[in-house]
Each structure stands twice: as C-alpha cells, then as structure tokens.
Amino acid sequence: MKAFLVEKYGGPAGVRAAEVPDPQVGAEDVLVEIRAASVNPLDIKLRDGAFKAFLPYRLPLVLGNDLAGKVVRVGPSVTRFAVGDEVYARPDKDRIGTFAERLAVHQDDLAPKPDGLTMTEAASLPLVALTAWQALVERARVRPGQKVLIHAGAGGLGSIAVQLAKALGAHVATTASTANVDLVRELGADVVIDYSTQDFEEILDGYDVVLDSLGGDNLVRSLRVLKPGGQAVSVAGPPDPAFARELGANPVLRLAMTALSSKTRRRAKRLGVTYSFLFMKASGDQLRELNPLIDAGKIRPVVERVFPFGETLQAMEYVERGRAKAGKVVVSMT
Numbered sequence: 001m002k003a004f005l006v007e008k009y010g011g012p013a014g015v016r017a018a019e020v021p022d023p024q025v026g027a028e029d030v031l032v033e034i035r036a037a038s039v040n041p042l043d044i045k046l047r048d049g050a051f052k053a054f055l056p057y058r059l060p061l062v063l064g065n066d067l068a069g070k071v072v073r074v075g076p077s078v079t080r081f082a083v084g085d086e087v088y089a090r091p092d093k094d095r096i097g098t099f100a101e102r103l104a105v106h107q108d109d110l111a112p113k114p115d116g117l118t119m120t121e122a123a124s125l126p127l128v129a130l131t132a133w134q135a136l137v138e139r140a141r142v143r144p145g146q147k148v149l150i151h152a153g154a155g156g157l158g159s160i161a162v163q164l165a166k167a168l169g170a171h172v173a174t175t176a177s178t179a180n181v182d183l184v185r186e187l188g189a190d191v192v193i194d195y196s197t198q199d200f201e202e203i204l205d206g207y208d209v210v211l212d213s214l215g216g217d218n219l220v221r222s223l224r225v226l227k228p229g230g231q232a233v234s235v236a237g238p239p240d241p242a243f244a245r246e247l248g249a250n251p252v253l254r255l256a257m258t259a260l261s262s263k264t265r266r267r268a269k270r271l272g273v274t275y276s277f278l279f280m281k282a283s284g285d286q287l288r289e290l291n292p293l294i295d296a297g298k299i300r301p302v303v304e305r306v307f308p309f310g311e312t313l314q315a316m317e318y319v320e321r322g323r324a325k326a327g328k329v330v331v332s333m334t
Contacts, residue, residue: 003100009049036123064098090126111287144169154180302327
C-alpha cells in the first residue's frame with residue numbers, strides 16, 4: 001500500500017511517499033480503509049524529531065494522527081465493529097500512521113463516524129476533539145457559568161474547544177485574528193479578543209480556566225488572567241512532572257521535565273493558580289461521548305482546505321508555513 005513516511009528526522013527532506021506492507025491485524029484490531037486523514041502541527045513536530053526523547057519511534061515511521069474510513073477486516077476478538085462500518089479515530093501514540101491507505105487500529109481507539117459528517121469532516125476531528133475533551137472535561141472539569149479562555153479560537157483545536165466549552169455551559173473568551181473574529185463568534189465565543197489590536201491580559205480577568213495552545217510568553221501572561229484557584233492547561237507549554245509519571249519516563253527524563261516546567265509552576269503557585277501540561281490520549285469511548293454533541297450540531301468541524309492524498313507533503317507544507325488560517329487541513333483518498 002502507499003504511505004508517507006519519515007526516513008530521518010529533521011525536516012521535509014526526510015519524508016517521502018513509499019510502498020509499504022499492509023498492516024498486520026491483531027486479535028482486537030480493526031483494519032480500516034482510510035478515506036481521509038487530517039494534518040496536525042503534531043505531525044510536523046514528529047517529523048522533525050521534537051518528541052523523540054519520550055516518543056522513541058523506530059524509523060521509517062508512517063506519519064498521521066487522525067483518520068476516517070471504513071472497516072474492511074476485524075480481528076477474531078473484536079466485538080464493537082463489523083466489516084462495512086464507517087469509523088473515525090485518533091490511533092494510540094504508539095500506533096500512528098494515518099497517511100496511508102490502510103491502518104490497523106485497536107477497537108478501543110475507534111468510534112462510529114457521526115452520520116451527519118462526510119469522511120473529510122470526520123477526519124478533521126479526533127485529535128483536536130479529544131484534546132479539547134481531555135482539557136476541559138477531564139482535567140479542568142468545566143462547569144456551567146465558569147469563565148474559560150481559549151487561545152487561537154479559529155485554529156484546529158481552538159475552534160472545537162470554543163464549541164465544547166459553550167456546550168458545557170461556560171462563558172467563553174477567545175483570541176483570534178481580525179479576519180477570524182466573525183468565525184469565532186459564530187462558533188459561540190462570548191468575548192473575542194482581536195490579538196492584532198488588543199491585549200487579552202488588559203481586557204480579561206477572573207477566569208477559571210485557560211486552554212493554551214501557544215506556549216511561551218502567551219502562557220505566562222495567561223496565568224495572570226486566572227482567578228485564585230484557576231487552572232491553566234497547555235498543550236504547548238513545558239512538560240510537567242505529572243506528565244513524566246504518566247508517561248513512565250526514566251529518572252533522567254523525569255528530572256529534565258521537572259526542570260523545564262519549574263519556572264512556570266513557580267509562577268503559577270505565586271499567583272495561587274495551577275499549571276498542567278496535556279498530551280492527549282486516544283479514546284474511542286470519549287469520541288462516542290462527543291458524537292451526540294456533533295449529531296446535535298453543538299460541535300461542527302471547521303475544514304479550511306482539502307488536498308488529495310498524493311499531495312500529502314504539500315498539505316504538510318501548507319500547515320507548517322502557517323497558511324491555514326482557520327480550522328483543519330485534510331487529505332482525502334477519494
């Protein structure tokens with residue numbers, strides 16, 4: 001089958017299209033014929049080797065972290081799916097590879113594709129929807145009436161997080177460019193900060209939760225808009241000791257992650273707030289919990305551009321150069 005794989009870390013030159021063997025299907029695996037897959041910033045970071053310290057993949061590695069497709073074979077112990085089912089998923093971090101014609105996915109990581117979505121729309125959702133769910137529902141436990149700030153509300157993660165936070169009953173603020181102000185309002189944001197002309201730190205105060213996807217100074221400033229007891233959850237900030245424990249990192253890596261996040265955690269403590277790093281996990285059950293919100297129209301995908309599968313490298317370049325202004329970029333097999 002055709003796939004796009006990383007042969008060496010370090011940039012676009014290390015990625016190429018290749019013929020690779022069909023996936024082996026384990027007892028609890030589902031073989032999915034992939035119809036669409038989305039491109040995430042995570043794919044660029046994996047290509048560059050940014051996470052190789054704690055995600056030691058063996059090269060060559062097929063890239064891709066989101067899929068939508070049709071079941072073409074099931075393992076003998078599979079109970080949740082049958083041949084012909086339409087599904088979507090974010091495969092487990094140890095079994096990525098959706099930039100390919102087929103992928104074997106553990107049944108626990110899959111969910112039925114929402115009926116009202118096309119394959120392209122469905123493929124745009126799993127990674128960002130699961131990240132939003134794990135940040136806002138699992139980690140922050142957002143409740144009705146709470147104030148939530150979501151950065152980059154027009155982006156892949158932000159566009160879904162804004163909608164989920166509204167579905168949870170929160171008062172939602174977000175940052176966006178001038179061109180995307182109307183879009184994030186349509187998605188449900190109550191307060192929109194145009195970051196090209198406004199400073200969110202000067203306007204917002206007393207927030208319960210911040211979801212940060214930018215890191216750096218943006219994260220530091222976000223801590224200051226939280227009320228005492230508030231929490232900042234970041235997918236771009238420094239890894240923290242809790243993540244190191246969850247990962248089962250060796251002592252040296254644990255020390256390194258502790259050191260990386262120590263300054264941020266100290267700042268948060270002085271302000272009476274908390275900071276945590278989130279690296280999302282695959283979960284078919286959580287996608288099933290999201291499906292009713294999608295079916296009801298409370299969460300809708302935002303897809304900016306679709307590339308044919310043969311132009312996957314061009315799709316990655318489009319994302320890497322920041323050309324995507326809103327939502328997700330998807331590659332389609334059909």
